[in-house]
Amino acid sequence: EIVMTQSPLSLPVTPGEPASISCRSSQSLLHTNGHNYLDWYLHKPGQSPQLLIFLGSKRASGVPDRFSGSGSGTDFTLKISRVEAEDVGVYYCMQALQNGTFGQGTKVEIK
Amino acid sequence: EVQLVQSGAEVKKPGESLKISCQGSGFSFISYWIVWVRQTPGKGLEWMGTIYPFDSDTTYSPSFQGQVTMSVDKSIRTAYLQWDSLKASDSAVYYCARRVGGYDYWGQGTLVTVSS
Numbered sequence: 001e002i003v004m005t006q007s008p009l010s011l012p013v014t015p016g017e018p019a020s021i022s023c024r025s026s027q028s029l030l031h032t033n034g035h036n037y038l039d040w041y042l043h044k045p046g047q048s049p050q051l052l053i054f055l056g057s058k059r060a061s062g063v064p065d066r067f068s069g070s071g072s073g074t075d076f077t078l079k080i081s082r083v084e085a086e087d088v089g090v091y092y093c094m095q096a097l098q099n100g101t102f103g104q105g106t107k108v109e110i111k
Numbered sequence: 112e113v114q115l116v117q118s119g120a121e122v123k124k125p126g127e128s129l130k131i132s133c134q135g136s137g138f139s140f141i142s143y144w145i146v147w148v149r150q151t152p153g154k155g156l157e158w159m160g161t162i163y164p165f166d167s168d169t170t171y172s173p174s175f176q177g178q179v180t181m182s183v184d185k186s187i188r189t190a191y192l193q194w195d196s197l198k199a200s201d202s203a204v205y206y207c208a209r210r211v212g213g214y215d216y217w218g219q220g221t222l223v224t225v226s227s
Contacts, residue, residue, distance in 0.1 A: 094158070
């Protein structure tokens, strides 16, 4: 089973400042078709998780362009260019190459 | 409008059985993989398994294999997650979601509480 490791697990942020979350997989998520099977989700309190990024770097419909995903193989990053108050919640990476595995989650809160 | 609507909260005793549901609308239900995800305060989100309604092809996470059963009823566009004998550790919120690229639409979640 592919293991996903996120860091940091807690991230205090200042509105207007950038933020970054790292995700590492125990095996390469690069498929022979050239796509990295890595998603990013945000789970806000009291809501269902929402898809932010799929295939490593493709922004989901309706997701603000301040969110971006990058990386390939085993190392991936989610960046928020300028954090807004509504971005608080727990962020998860998830590998979709072999079924699915979520990372531990990164709790983002306002300083 | 794409929707996944899950059944309501359940309170059960250890050893009891349970079947929760996830009904899709607004899309071709049989053509999309449906996943079940468990959320607990201590472990975050856990991928439980996935089912393809067209042919009921199912894959379980090793952590949940033998612990739950996934099924579908195509005629009513509904996926199910069931337990034969609940344990206190099954207490959690369970989500269903469909996969298109990523998991783009999610149900509202079903809270399952197992307590004696």
